[in-house]
Amino acid sequence: MNASSAPLSIVRNTSDLRARVRAWRREGQRVALVPTMGALHQGHLSLVRFAQSRADRVVVSIFVNPRQFGPAEDFSVYPRQEAQDAAALASVGCDLLYAPAVEEMYPAGFATNISVSGVSEGLCGAVRPGHFDGVATVVTKLLLQALPDLALFGEKDWQQLQVIRRVVRDLDIPVEIQGEPTMREADGLAMSSRNAYLSAEERSVAPALYRILSETAADLAAGAGTTPLLDNAKAALVAAGFESVDYLELRAADNLEPLARAERPGRLLAAARLGRARLIDNVAVAAAEYE
């Protein structure tokens, strides 16, 4: 682990990254990668801390990936604050920051796209066409560039986590994928770099997403069917102040198949719009006991 007062080492190309990781692995050290798009918050830092408990060295990548943003999305205004992020990473003892430029990740002539069927479909995949291709492509590249033993992702992006697990399994990428529980503010709002888009008034509405998901998940786990429970939950979100709900659905936790009731471990997932922000969240739904 890096001494927390030492400035953080930063590399910007694959060969420097690989040289550092190779040297650690030659010494028998286990290496973890935490991929991010920067604008780091406590949720990211807790991923780093968790990675430190599972590995000897932790690399964090910061790359705002253009391929996972749609043409009308927030790529150009997505918060970029590398110096602040590097200081935060140094303070928690991260060993290395990998911060490639777009040209390093996607050099002229780049023509490969990783597309995952099944788990990518519906939910955010329906509302953000091409988003999960962009995620799958960049995460595959990051894993092959860093060649870590372990890579960690937050469970807030539950569908993304299942997409990444599928890619790693399907392409035999030799890395362990570890999902970590969502970090929340005191009022339950899931930590997200995009929370910065919320006005003070919107911020006071935002925790309703987690509250309504949790209440609905409890009803589902008690044996209720999705109809009309999910419609009522969407109406409750709008009544709480959200402008619209992109989706609120019960899916199987692992392969994201739609479920009409909680007959096996599920996940209740939602995305809803509030001002400039589109908030996503999800909660576990325990399997109900049916006669």
Ligand code: PAF
């Ligand atoms: O979750 C994110 O921050 C991004 O989607 C990821 C996994 C770093 C890929 O760009």
